[in-house]
Amino acid sequence: MMLKNPLIKKYAYFGLIPSIFFLSILAYPFVQGAYLTFTNWNGFGYTKVIGFPNYLHAVQDPVFWSTIWFTVKFVIGSVIAVNAVAFGLALLVTSKLKSSNVFRTFFFIPNLIGGIALGVIWQFIFNNILTGLSHKFALPFFKSSLLGTTGGAYWALILVTVWQSSGYMMIIYITGLVSIDNEVLEAAKVDGASALRTLWNIKMPLMVQAFTISLFLTLRNGFMAYDVNLSLTGGGPFRTTELVSMHVYNEAFSYGHFGSGQAKAVIMFIFVALAALLQVGVSKRLEANS
Amino acid sequence: MSQLIYQLKLKKKAIFILGVVLSLLYIAPFLMVFLNSFKDKFEVILNPLNWPKVLSLYNYRQAWQEMNYVRSFLNSLVITTLSVGSLIVFSSMFAYFLQRNRNKFTKTTLFILVASMIVPFQALMIPFVAIYAQFVNLNNRLALIIFYQGFGVAMSTFLYHGFIAKVPREIDEAASVDGANDFVIFWRIIFPMLKPITATVAIVNTLWIWNDFLLPRLVLNQASQTLPLSTYGFYGQYVQEYGQLMAGLILAVIPIIFLFIFLQRKFISGISAGAVK
Numbered sequence: 001m002m003l004k005n006p007l008i009k010k011y012a013y014f015g016l017i018p019s020i021f022f023l024s025i026l027a028y029p030f031v032q033g034a035y036l037t038f039t040n041w042n043g044f045g046y047t048k049v050i051g052f053p054n055y056l057h058a059v060q061d062p063v064f065w066s067t068i069w070f071t072v073k074f075v076i077g078s079v080i081a082v083n084a085v086a087f088g089l090a091l092l093v094t095s096k097l098k099s100s101n102v103f104r105t106f107f108f109i110p111n112l113i114g115g116i117a118l119g120v121i122w123q124f125i126f127n128n129i130l131t132g133l134s135h136k137f138a139l140p141f142f143k144s145s146l147l148g149t150t151g152g153a154y155w156a157l158i159l160v161t162v163w164q165s166s167g168y169m170m171i172i173y174i175t176g177l178v179s180i181d182n183e184v185l186e187a188a189k190v191d192g193a194s195a196l197r198t199l200w201n202i203k204m205p206l207m208v209q210a211f212t213i214s215l216f217l218t219l220r221n222g223f224m225a226y227d228v229n230l231s232l233t234g235g236g237p238f239r240t241t242e243l244v245s246m247h248v249y250n251e252a253f254s255y256g257h258f259g260s261g262q263a264k265a266v267i268m269f270i271f272v273a274l275a276a277l278l279q280v281g282v283s284k285r286l287e288a289n290s
Numbered sequence: 291m292s293q294l295i296y297q298l299k300l301k302k303k304a305i306f307i308l309g310v311v312l313s314l315l316y317i318a319p320f321l322m323v324f325l326n327s328f329k330d331k332f333e334v335i336l337n338p339l340n341w342p343k344v345l346s347l348y349n350y351r352q353a354w355q356e357m358n359y360v361r362s363f364l365n366s367l368v369i370t371t372l373s374v375g376s377l378i379v380f381s382s383m384f385a386y387f388l389q390r391n392r393n394k395f396t397k398t399t400l401f402i403l404v405a406s407m408i409v410p411f412q413a414l415m416i417p418f419v420a421i422y423a424q425f426v427n428l429n430n431r432l433a434l435i436i437f438y439q440g441f442g443v444a445m446s447t448f449l450y451h452g453f454i455a456k457v458p459r460e461i462d463e464a465a466s467v468d469g470a471n472d473f474v475i476f477w478r479i480i481f482p483m484l485k486p487i488t489a490t491v492a493i494v495n496t497l498w499i500w501n502d503f504l505l506p507r508l509v510l511n512q513a514s515q516t517l518p519l520s521t522y523g524f525y526g527q528y529v530q531e532y533g534q535l536m537a538g539l540i541l542a543v544i545p546i547i548f549l550f551i552f553l554q555r556k557f558i559s560g561i562s563a564g565a566v567k
Contacts, residue, residue: 017380022406029422097309107313112546117521213565245410265415
């Protein structure tokens with residue numbers, strides 16, 4: 001019998017099926033996809049390896065560069081805004097109020113809802129409610145929809161992303177905040193440290209791990225954002241608010257550019273991987289120092 | 291002293307008011323959608339902020355029919371339940387094997403799983419569709435459930451692995467002395483001890499799969515649409531019918547909100563447990 005070795009037998013029972021799923025569904029398409037970018041693949045088959053033309057085609061596309069630039073701006077903006085708001089909410093909810101559980105629930109609710117519904121909800125808010133408010137009270141802002149211009153749509157995307165994911169990140173920060181030993185905080189109080197000083201010098205260094213996780217998640221979500229982008233701006237006006245996910249999707253499934261589309265997907269992966277490694281590396285160093 | 295207490299009370303009050311204002315901001319969009327879900331399209335455009343003139347369920351009836359609500363809801367329910375259930379089974383067993391048999395192979399496997407969590411779905415969706423469209427009829431709910439195993443197994447296994455490391459090996463050993471085999475040890479003794487992390491795995495994956503749009507969009511056709519797909523389809527067709535669109539949105543978000551209301555504590559503690567790894 002081949003299964004004589006008890007370890008192999010155990011693996012066959014406990015790990016074989018998930019391994020097959022992982023390898024065939026995630027690993028193989030990923031590796032094969034990277035290989036295909038060096039061939040003349042047209043979505044159905046390929047006849048020869050051609051080298052770099054797909055990448056050349058990708059980097060020569062000006063729309064791709066403006067997409068990358070817009071995505072980088074979106075990632076930076078959303079990572080900063082989501083984490084700042086989430087940390088603020090976590091502080092508010094942990095400030096020993098009776099109603100903090102209710103607040104926590106409200107802040108979390110948008111996170112339950114998928115990006116498509118959220119995008120449609122906010123499109124209605126931007127196009128009808130805010131402009132309605134502006135009319136009614138003769139406000140100097142929101143006279144026309146934020147979604148009408150590229151700059152406005154950028155802030156709309158950030159706002160909706162904050163609203164969507166700050167509640168989730170808040171819970172990660174709450175976990176960090178409540179894990180801090182109370183004695184340390186008491187000692188700081190006895191020493192007469194101000195609330196701000198305690199926050200900056202004691203609480204934040206003691207919860208670096210929460211920052212590491214939350215920053216990693218928001219970074220990854222930012223690069224992968226698709227649903228809200230699709231239903232809120234649809235990439236408009238004039239393809240100026242297309243994030244990289246939507247660009248790659250359209251390249252392949254709307255325009256049929258499979259080779260260069262996949263080359264762009266690989267470039268996207270390299271961006272995500274570099275940003276994630278950089279961020280986790282910096283955070284780990286901070287964790288080691290604190 | 292009384293001055294100090296007064297100040298402290300004032301500060302508490304200020305924080306409380308801030309909390310109330312922020313909470314309102316977080317749910318205001320839902321209230322606006324709800325308010326407008328009873329109006330006809332002209333009323334929505336003319337008076338988006340007013341109370342509806344008449345309380346009619348017409349919009350809801352329309353949305354219910356046009357979204358094929360019952361069918362999409364059941365599709366979402368079946369796909370999410372079966373996917374999350376099998377993810378729990380497969381990844382808990384896999385993690386148990388990897389954690390209890392530490393050698394070069396299992397360590398490398400774990401490393402590959404963790405590293406794969408960086409890979410965005412978009413980085414492989416094009417070859418994924420191209421490869422699998424040749425072999426199987428992608429348009430099939432069972433295929434989608436299996437695909438979720440492939441995309442979800444890494445993170446779930448990683449979560450279980452961290453938790454199982456804290457379960458003492460002596461428990462397995464005592465059971466194996468009593469003559470129980472590996473399956474029995476795992477399912478009868480170890481798995482029940484993993485409840486907290488099972489809750490995390492269930493919640494995180496439910497939120498992901500229930501709301502997932504891109505993969506089902508690539509894979510499913512009209513008849514097996516999930517709720518996010520039918521919401522988007524409805525939105526595309528009824529973009530002018532604001533009132534009905536709002537009713538459709540309410541219908542789309544209600545199931546998961548209900549689930550959350552019943553399992554609120556589990557949700558919060560589950561995410562919190564997943565955060566400290």
